[in-house]
Amino acid sequence: MKLYTSLIIASMKMYYRNKHAIIWSLFFPLVVMLIFGLFNFEKYNPPKIGIDNRGNSESSKILMESILDVKAKKILEVVFGSDTQLYEKLEKGELHAFLVIPEDFGHEGVTTEIKTFYDKNRPEEKTAIEAVLSKSLAEVFNETINIPTEYTIESRFKISEQIISTSGQGFKGFLVPGVVAMAIMQTGLFSVTFTLIRFKVQGVLRRLNATPIGASHFIIGQLITRVIVVLIQTYILIFVGIFALGVTIGSKNPFAWLEIAIVSLIGGAFFLSIGLAISGWAKTEDTAAPITNLISMPMMFLSGVFFPLSVMPSWVVNIAKFLPLTFLADSLRAIAVGGATITDLGYQMLGLFIWLLIGLTLAVKLFKWE
Numbered sequence: 221m222k223l224y225t226s227l228i229i230a231s232m233k234m235y236y237r238n239k240h241a242i243i244w245s246l247f248f249p250l251v252v253m254l255i256f257g258l259f260n261f262e263k264y265n266p267p268k269i270g271i272d273n274r275g276n277s278e279s280s281k282i283l284m285e286s287i288l289d290v291k292a293k294k295i296l297e298v299v300f301g302s303d304t305q306l307y308e309k310l311e312k313g314e315l316h317a318f319l320v321i322p323e324d325f326g327h328e329g330v331t332t333e334i335k336t337f338y339d340k341n342r343p344e345e346k347t348a349i350e351a352v353l354s355k356s357l358a359e360v361f362n363e364t365i366n367i368p369t370e371y372t373i374e375s376r377f378k379i380s381e382q383i384i385s386t387s388g389q390g391f392k393g394f395l396v397p398g399v400v401a402m403a404i405m406q407t408g409l410f411s412v413t414f415t416l417i418r419f420k421v422q423g424v425l426r427r428l429n430a431t432p433i434g435a436s437h438f439i440i441g442q443l444i445t446r447v448i449v450v451l452i453q454t455y456i457l458i459f460v461g462i463f464a465l466g467v468t469i470g471s472k473n474p475f476a477w478l479e480i481a482i483v484s485l486i487g488g489a490f491f492l493s494i495g496l497a498i499s500g501w502a503k504t505e506d507t508a509a510p511i512t513n514l515i516s517m518p519m520m521f522l523s524g525v526f527f528p529l530s531v532m533p534s535w536v537v538n539i540a541k542f543l544p545l546t547f548l549a550d551s552l553r554a555i556a557v558g559g560a561t562i563t564d565l566g567y568q569m570l571g572l573f574i575w576l577l578i579g580l581t582l583a584v585k586l587f588k589w590e
Contacts, residue, residue, distance in 0.1 A: 267348050268297040270306035270318030275325035283321065286356035296352060310337055317349045333378045340383045353379070393468075396461035397552035398525035403453050404484055405519065405545055408491020409498070409512045412446055416499035417508055420588075443492055450488035451481055458556070472559030479555050479562050486572050487548035493579030500587030519545040547571035 271287070273280060291298045299306075299315070306318035320335040336353070338346045357377050416439070419425050425439075458480070461467040470476025494515065502508035522536065523545035529537045540546055551568040554560035562569060 266294055266297050267316045268299070268314070269349055270299050270301055270309060270315050271321065272301065272303045272306060272318065273321045274323045275321045276323075277325060277327065280321055280325045282359060283325070283356050286359045287352065290352050290356070296349070307337065310339060315339070317346065319353070331378055333380055335380050335382070337382045392461070392465045393557040394528065394553065395526065396458065396465065396467050397556045398523075398549045399461075400454050400457045400484070400556075401487065401523075401545055401549035401552055402520055402525045403457060404450050404487050404548065405491050405516060407446060407450055407453065408488055408493075409495045409516055411449070412442065412492055412495035413499045413502075413508050413512055414505050415442065416496070417502060417505050420499070421504065439496075443496075446492055447485060447488055450484055454480065454484045467557065469556050473555065473561055475561065476555055480552060482562065483548065483551045483555065483569075483572070486569075486576060487544070487551075490544055490548075490572065490576045490579045493576070493583040497579070497582040497586040500583070519543050522546075524549050542571070544572065544575040547575065 271284075273284060275283075287296070287298060290296050299309075301309075303318070303320050306315060309315045310318055317336060317338045319337075322332060322334070325332045325334070334353075334357075336349075338349070416425075458469055462469060470480075473479070495512075498508050498511050502511060522532070522540040523543050524540070525545070529540055529546070532540065547568045551562075551565050551572065554565055554568070555562070
Protein backbone atom coordinates (compact mmCIF):
# COMPACT_ATOMS: atom_id res chain seq x y z
CA MET A 221 0.00 0.00 0.00
CA LYS A 222 2.88 2.33 0.86
CA LEU A 223 4.41 1.56 -2.54
CA TYR A 224 1.22 2.52 -4.41
CA THR A 225 0.81 5.68 -2.33
CA SER A 226 4.33 6.79 -3.25
CA LEU A 227 3.74 5.94 -6.92
CA ILE A 228 0.44 7.82 -7.00
CA ILE A 229 1.97 10.93 -5.40
CA ALA A 230 4.86 10.80 -7.88
CA SER A 231 2.47 10.27 -10.81
CA MET A 232 0.27 13.18 -9.70
CA LYS A 233 3.30 15.46 -9.60
CA MET A 234 4.36 14.28 -13.06
CA TYR A 235 0.84 14.74 -14.42
CA TYR A 236 0.41 18.30 -13.16
CA ARG A 237 3.84 19.26 -14.48
CA ASN A 238 2.59 18.29 -17.94
CA LYS A 239 1.01 21.51 -19.20
CA HIS A 240 -0.46 19.86 -22.29
CA ALA A 241 -2.27 17.25 -20.17
CA ILE A 242 -3.81 19.92 -17.93
CA ILE A 243 -4.89 22.02 -20.91
CA TRP A 244 -6.64 19.15 -22.70
CA SER A 245 -8.15 17.43 -19.67
CA LEU A 246 -9.33 20.48 -17.71
CA PHE A 247 -8.91 23.90 -19.31
CA PHE A 248 -10.16 22.94 -22.77
CA PRO A 249 -13.46 21.47 -21.43
CA LEU A 250 -13.75 24.41 -19.02
CA VAL A 251 -13.39 27.01 -21.79
CA VAL A 252 -15.81 25.14 -24.05
CA MET A 253 -18.41 24.93 -21.27
CA LEU A 254 -18.13 28.64 -20.44
CA ILE A 255 -18.29 29.74 -24.08
CA PHE A 256 -21.34 27.64 -24.90
CA GLY A 257 -22.98 28.31 -21.52
CA LEU A 258 -22.43 32.06 -21.15
CA PHE A 259 -23.10 32.93 -24.79
CA ASN A 260 -25.89 30.35 -24.96
CA PHE A 261 -25.44 28.93 -28.46
CA GLU A 262 -28.80 27.22 -28.42
CA LYS A 263 -30.77 26.60 -31.60
CA TYR A 264 -34.37 27.75 -31.50
CA ASN A 265 -36.77 25.09 -30.37
CA PRO A 266 -40.46 26.02 -30.24
CA PRO A 267 -41.90 26.15 -26.71
CA LYS A 268 -43.67 22.89 -25.91
CA ILE A 269 -47.03 23.15 -24.17
CA GLY A 270 -49.59 20.63 -23.02
CA ILE A 271 -53.35 21.09 -23.10
CA ASP A 272 -56.03 19.43 -21.01
CA ASN A 273 -59.14 20.45 -22.95
CA ARG A 274 -62.28 19.70 -20.94
CA GLY A 275 -64.57 22.07 -22.87
CA ASN A 276 -66.85 21.07 -25.73
CA SER A 277 -68.35 24.46 -26.63
CA GLU A 278 -67.94 26.39 -29.87
CA SER A 279 -65.55 28.72 -28.04
CA SER A 280 -63.24 25.87 -27.00
CA LYS A 281 -63.17 24.62 -30.60
CA ILE A 282 -62.15 28.09 -31.83
CA LEU A 283 -59.45 28.27 -29.15
CA MET A 284 -58.05 24.86 -30.16
CA GLU A 285 -58.10 25.80 -33.85
CA SER A 286 -56.21 29.00 -33.10
CA ILE A 287 -53.55 27.21 -31.02
CA LEU A 288 -53.17 24.42 -33.59
CA ASP A 289 -52.78 27.05 -36.31
CA VAL A 290 -49.84 28.44 -34.32
CA LYS A 291 -48.48 24.89 -34.01
CA ALA A 292 -48.71 24.45 -37.80
CA LYS A 293 -46.46 27.50 -38.19
CA LYS A 294 -43.92 25.77 -35.90
CA ILE A 295 -44.18 28.53 -33.29
CA LEU A 296 -45.38 26.06 -30.66
CA GLU A 297 -45.32 22.33 -30.05
CA VAL A 298 -48.58 21.02 -28.59
CA VAL A 299 -49.38 17.76 -26.82
CA PHE A 300 -52.66 16.71 -25.21
CA GLY A 301 -53.34 14.80 -22.02
CA SER A 302 -54.86 14.94 -18.55
CA ASP A 303 -53.68 17.53 -16.04
CA THR A 304 -51.96 14.78 -14.01
CA GLN A 305 -50.01 13.49 -17.02
CA LEU A 306 -49.05 16.99 -18.14
CA TYR A 307 -47.98 18.03 -14.62
CA GLU A 308 -45.65 15.02 -14.45
CA LYS A 309 -44.12 15.92 -17.84
CA LEU A 310 -43.69 19.53 -16.75
CA GLU A 311 -41.86 18.46 -13.58
CA LYS A 312 -39.49 16.33 -15.66
CA GLY A 313 -38.73 19.26 -17.97
CA GLU A 314 -40.46 17.62 -20.95
CA LEU A 315 -42.92 20.53 -21.24
CA HIS A 316 -42.48 24.27 -20.82
CA ALA A 317 -46.10 24.87 -19.76
CA PHE A 318 -49.57 23.37 -19.84
CA LEU A 319 -53.12 24.74 -19.86
CA VAL A 320 -56.33 23.41 -18.38
CA ILE A 321 -59.40 24.51 -20.37
CA PRO A 322 -62.46 24.09 -18.08
CA GLU A 323 -65.79 22.55 -19.03
CA ASP A 324 -67.61 25.91 -18.81
CA PHE A 325 -65.23 27.63 -21.22
CA GLY A 326 -67.14 30.10 -23.41
CA HIS A 327 -70.49 29.71 -21.64
CA GLU A 328 -72.48 32.94 -21.67
CA GLY A 329 -72.65 34.87 -18.43
CA VAL A 330 -69.70 32.95 -16.97
CA THR A 331 -66.18 34.25 -16.34
CA THR A 332 -64.04 31.29 -17.36
CA GLU A 333 -60.80 30.56 -15.50
CA ILE A 334 -58.01 29.03 -17.59
CA LYS A 335 -55.36 27.48 -15.38
CA THR A 336 -51.79 27.76 -16.65
CA PHE A 337 -48.72 26.06 -15.23
CA TYR A 338 -45.23 27.25 -16.20
CA ASP A 339 -41.68 25.94 -15.82
CA LYS A 340 -39.82 28.24 -13.41
CA ASN A 341 -36.56 27.72 -15.30
CA ARG A 342 -37.90 28.82 -18.71
CA PRO A 343 -39.05 32.47 -18.47
CA GLU A 344 -38.45 33.14 -22.19
CA GLU A 345 -40.87 30.38 -23.19
CA LYS A 346 -43.41 31.68 -20.64
CA THR A 347 -43.47 35.06 -22.39
CA ALA A 348 -43.97 33.45 -25.80
CA ILE A 349 -46.75 31.15 -24.55
CA GLU A 350 -48.55 34.06 -22.86
CA ALA A 351 -48.50 36.00 -26.15
CA VAL A 352 -49.95 33.05 -28.08
CA LEU A 353 -52.65 32.45 -25.46
CA SER A 354 -53.66 36.13 -25.44
CA LYS A 355 -53.93 36.12 -29.24
CA SER A 356 -55.99 32.92 -29.26
CA LEU A 357 -58.37 34.19 -26.57
CA ALA A 358 -58.84 37.41 -28.52
CA GLU A 359 -59.86 35.33 -31.57
CA VAL A 360 -62.36 33.41 -29.43
CA PHE A 361 -63.79 36.66 -28.12
CA ASN A 362 -64.08 38.23 -31.59
CA GLU A 363 -65.56 35.17 -33.31
CA THR A 364 -68.09 34.14 -30.68
CA ILE A 365 -71.53 35.43 -31.57
CA ASN A 366 -74.15 37.07 -29.34
CA ILE A 367 -71.67 38.80 -27.02
CA PRO A 368 -73.32 41.69 -25.15
CA THR A 369 -71.62 45.01 -25.86
CA GLU A 370 -70.82 45.56 -22.18
CA TYR A 371 -68.60 42.47 -22.17
CA THR A 372 -64.84 42.76 -22.48
CA ILE A 373 -62.31 39.98 -22.97
CA GLU A 374 -61.21 40.41 -19.35
CA SER A 375 -64.78 39.87 -18.12
CA ARG A 376 -65.10 36.59 -20.01
CA PHE A 377 -61.70 34.99 -19.50
CA LYS A 378 -59.50 34.87 -16.43
CA ILE A 379 -56.02 33.36 -16.55
CA SER A 380 -54.49 31.99 -13.36
CA GLU A 381 -50.78 31.19 -13.25
CA GLN A 382 -48.79 28.70 -11.23
CA ILE A 383 -44.99 28.53 -11.47
CA ILE A 384 -43.52 25.04 -11.00
CA SER A 385 -39.94 24.19 -10.02
CA THR A 386 -38.87 21.47 -12.44
CA SER A 387 -35.83 19.32 -13.13
CA GLY A 388 -35.42 20.82 -16.60
CA GLN A 389 -32.69 23.49 -16.74
CA GLY A 390 -32.52 24.38 -20.40
CA PHE A 391 -29.38 24.36 -22.50
CA LYS A 392 -26.96 25.04 -19.63
CA GLY A 393 -28.29 22.08 -17.66
CA PHE A 394 -27.86 19.97 -20.79
CA LEU A 395 -24.36 21.28 -21.51
CA VAL A 396 -22.54 20.90 -18.17
CA PRO A 397 -22.87 17.08 -17.76
CA GLY A 398 -22.03 16.65 -21.45
CA VAL A 399 -18.79 18.61 -21.10
CA VAL A 400 -17.92 16.62 -17.97
CA ALA A 401 -18.31 13.41 -20.00
CA MET A 402 -16.13 14.85 -22.77
CA ALA A 403 -13.42 15.79 -20.24
CA ILE A 404 -13.42 12.24 -18.86
CA MET A 405 -12.90 10.93 -22.39
CA GLN A 406 -10.06 13.39 -23.01
CA THR A 407 -8.25 12.37 -19.82
CA GLY A 408 -8.62 8.65 -20.46
CA LEU A 409 -7.56 8.72 -24.08
CA PHE A 410 -4.87 11.37 -24.27
CA SER A 411 -3.06 11.41 -20.94
CA VAL A 412 -2.52 7.64 -20.56
CA THR A 413 -1.82 6.96 -24.24
CA PHE A 414 0.95 9.47 -24.77
CA THR A 415 2.50 9.06 -21.31
CA LEU A 416 2.94 5.29 -21.66
CA ILE A 417 4.13 5.48 -25.27
CA ARG A 418 6.76 8.02 -24.25
CA PHE A 419 7.89 5.73 -21.41
CA LYS A 420 8.09 2.78 -23.81
CA VAL A 421 10.13 4.72 -26.37
CA GLN A 422 12.48 5.97 -23.65
CA GLY A 423 12.87 2.46 -22.23
CA VAL A 424 11.43 3.45 -18.83
CA LEU A 425 9.09 0.45 -18.60
CA ARG A 426 11.87 -1.96 -19.59
CA ARG A 427 14.17 -0.57 -16.91
CA LEU A 428 11.38 -0.64 -14.32
CA ASN A 429 10.92 -4.36 -14.91
CA ALA A 430 14.44 -4.86 -13.55
CA THR A 431 13.68 -3.01 -10.29
CA PRO A 432 11.76 -4.17 -7.18
CA ILE A 433 8.90 -1.82 -8.16
CA GLY A 434 8.19 -3.55 -11.46
CA ALA A 435 6.51 -2.05 -14.52
CA SER A 436 3.09 -3.49 -13.61
CA HIS A 437 3.04 -1.65 -10.26
CA PHE A 438 4.11 1.52 -12.04
CA ILE A 439 1.26 1.29 -14.57
CA ILE A 440 -1.30 0.53 -11.86
CA GLY A 441 -0.09 3.66 -10.05
CA GLN A 442 -0.48 5.64 -13.29
CA LEU A 443 -4.05 4.37 -13.78
CA ILE A 444 -5.07 5.12 -10.18
CA THR A 445 -3.65 8.61 -10.63
CA ARG A 446 -5.78 9.15 -13.74
CA VAL A 447 -8.87 7.95 -11.86
CA ILE A 448 -8.21 10.55 -9.16
CA VAL A 449 -7.71 13.18 -11.87
CA VAL A 450 -11.07 12.17 -13.43
CA LEU A 451 -12.85 12.74 -10.11
CA ILE A 452 -11.10 16.07 -9.50
CA GLN A 453 -11.88 17.44 -12.96
CA THR A 454 -15.48 16.18 -12.76
CA TYR A 455 -16.17 18.12 -9.59
CA ILE A 456 -14.26 21.21 -10.73
CA LEU A 457 -16.33 21.40 -13.93
CA ILE A 458 -19.57 20.82 -12.04
CA PHE A 459 -18.76 23.54 -9.49
CA VAL A 460 -18.00 25.96 -12.33
CA GLY A 461 -21.34 25.02 -13.88
CA ILE A 462 -23.09 25.74 -10.59
CA PHE A 463 -21.44 29.07 -9.77
CA ALA A 464 -20.79 30.48 -13.27
CA LEU A 465 -23.80 29.14 -15.19
CA GLY A 466 -26.38 28.79 -12.41
CA VAL A 467 -27.00 25.07 -12.94
CA THR A 468 -28.61 23.16 -10.06
CA ILE A 469 -27.18 19.70 -9.43
CA GLY A 470 -28.96 16.83 -7.70
CA SER A 471 -31.94 18.80 -6.42
CA LYS A 472 -34.14 15.68 -6.28
CA ASN A 473 -31.51 13.02 -5.57
CA PRO A 474 -29.69 13.22 -2.20
CA PHE A 475 -27.05 10.77 -3.45
CA ALA A 476 -26.46 12.57 -6.75
CA TRP A 477 -22.89 13.62 -5.95
CA LEU A 478 -21.88 10.07 -5.01
CA GLU A 479 -23.60 8.58 -8.05
CA ILE A 480 -21.93 11.13 -10.33
CA ALA A 481 -18.58 9.91 -8.96
CA ILE A 482 -19.52 6.25 -9.58
CA VAL A 483 -20.62 6.88 -13.18
CA SER A 484 -17.53 9.05 -13.81
CA LEU A 485 -15.27 6.24 -12.53
CA ILE A 486 -16.95 3.66 -14.79
CA GLY A 487 -16.69 5.96 -17.81
CA GLY A 488 -13.13 6.88 -16.88
CA ALA A 489 -12.17 3.21 -16.54
CA PHE A 490 -13.42 2.51 -20.07
CA PHE A 491 -11.53 5.38 -21.70
CA LEU A 492 -8.41 4.57 -19.65
CA SER A 493 -8.57 0.99 -20.91
CA ILE A 494 -8.86 2.23 -24.51
CA GLY A 495 -5.90 4.54 -23.89
CA LEU A 496 -3.95 1.58 -22.52
CA ALA A 497 -4.84 -0.49 -25.61
CA ILE A 498 -3.72 2.28 -27.98
CA SER A 499 -0.47 2.81 -26.11
CA GLY A 500 0.21 -0.93 -26.40
CA TRP A 501 -0.49 -1.12 -30.11
CA ALA A 502 1.07 2.17 -31.30
CA LYS A 503 4.84 2.31 -31.56
CA THR A 504 5.21 6.11 -31.40
CA GLU A 505 3.22 9.18 -30.38
CA ASP A 506 2.88 10.11 -34.06
CA THR A 507 1.11 6.80 -34.69
CA ALA A 508 -1.14 7.16 -31.64
CA ALA A 509 -2.30 10.74 -32.34
CA PRO A 510 -4.52 10.00 -35.38
CA ILE A 511 -6.02 6.95 -33.64
CA THR A 512 -7.02 8.88 -30.53
CA ASN A 513 -8.40 11.72 -32.67
CA LEU A 514 -10.31 9.24 -34.83
CA ILE A 515 -11.97 7.88 -31.68
CA SER A 516 -12.55 11.14 -29.78
CA MET A 517 -13.59 13.64 -32.47
CA PRO A 518 -16.65 11.78 -33.86
CA MET A 519 -17.88 10.96 -30.36
CA MET A 520 -17.41 14.56 -29.22
CA PHE A 521 -19.92 15.79 -31.81
CA LEU A 522 -22.21 12.75 -32.19
CA SER A 523 -22.79 11.75 -28.56
CA GLY A 524 -25.03 14.57 -27.39
CA VAL A 525 -22.29 16.52 -25.61
CA PHE A 526 -23.19 19.94 -27.01
CA PHE A 527 -26.53 19.30 -28.74
CA PRO A 528 -29.31 16.74 -28.24
CA LEU A 529 -29.38 13.75 -30.57
CA SER A 530 -32.87 14.81 -31.68
CA VAL A 531 -31.40 17.53 -33.94
CA MET A 532 -29.45 14.92 -35.94
CA PRO A 533 -30.68 12.77 -38.86
CA SER A 534 -32.34 9.55 -37.74
CA TRP A 535 -29.65 7.34 -39.31
CA VAL A 536 -26.98 9.19 -37.30
CA VAL A 537 -29.03 8.83 -34.10
CA ASN A 538 -29.32 5.06 -34.66
CA ILE A 539 -25.52 4.87 -34.53
CA ALA A 540 -24.79 7.61 -32.00
CA LYS A 541 -27.09 6.23 -29.29
CA PHE A 542 -24.80 3.19 -28.92
CA LEU A 543 -21.54 5.14 -28.55
CA PRO A 544 -19.85 4.89 -25.12
CA LEU A 545 -19.72 8.67 -24.70
CA THR A 546 -23.48 8.81 -25.32
CA PHE A 547 -24.12 6.36 -22.48
CA LEU A 548 -21.78 8.34 -20.21
CA ALA A 549 -23.20 11.78 -21.06
CA ASP A 550 -26.82 10.59 -20.77
CA SER A 551 -26.13 8.94 -17.40
CA LEU A 552 -24.41 12.01 -15.94
CA ARG A 553 -27.14 14.29 -17.30
CA ALA A 554 -29.96 12.15 -15.88
CA ILE A 555 -28.36 12.02 -12.40
CA ALA A 556 -27.02 15.59 -12.22
CA VAL A 557 -30.01 17.56 -13.53
CA GLY A 558 -32.73 15.02 -14.26
CA GLY A 559 -33.31 13.79 -10.71
CA ALA A 560 -32.67 10.14 -11.68
CA THR A 561 -30.73 7.58 -9.67
CA ILE A 562 -28.38 4.87 -10.93
CA THR A 563 -31.13 2.29 -10.44
CA ASP A 564 -33.28 4.23 -12.94
CA LEU A 565 -30.57 3.98 -15.61
CA GLY A 566 -30.52 0.28 -16.34
CA TYR A 567 -30.10 0.68 -20.11
CA GLN A 568 -27.35 3.32 -19.88
CA MET A 569 -25.42 1.48 -17.17
CA LEU A 570 -25.64 -1.80 -19.10
CA GLY A 571 -24.24 0.00 -22.15
CA LEU A 572 -21.36 1.44 -20.11
CA PHE A 573 -20.47 -1.93 -18.57
CA ILE A 574 -20.51 -3.65 -21.97
CA TRP A 575 -18.15 -1.00 -23.37
CA LEU A 576 -15.97 -1.31 -20.24
CA LEU A 577 -15.70 -5.06 -20.80
CA ILE A 578 -14.75 -4.46 -24.44
CA GLY A 579 -12.17 -1.85 -23.41
CA LEU A 580 -10.55 -4.09 -20.77
CA THR A 581 -10.40 -6.98 -23.25
CA LEU A 582 -8.66 -4.79 -25.84
CA ALA A 583 -6.24 -3.47 -23.21
CA VAL A 584 -5.24 -7.00 -22.13
CA LYS A 585 -4.86 -8.20 -25.74
CA LEU A 586 -3.00 -5.20 -27.16
CA PHE A 587 -0.84 -3.79 -24.38
CA LYS A 588 2.89 -4.53 -24.61
CA TRP A 589 5.65 -3.53 -22.23
CA GLU A 590 8.09 -2.70 -25.00
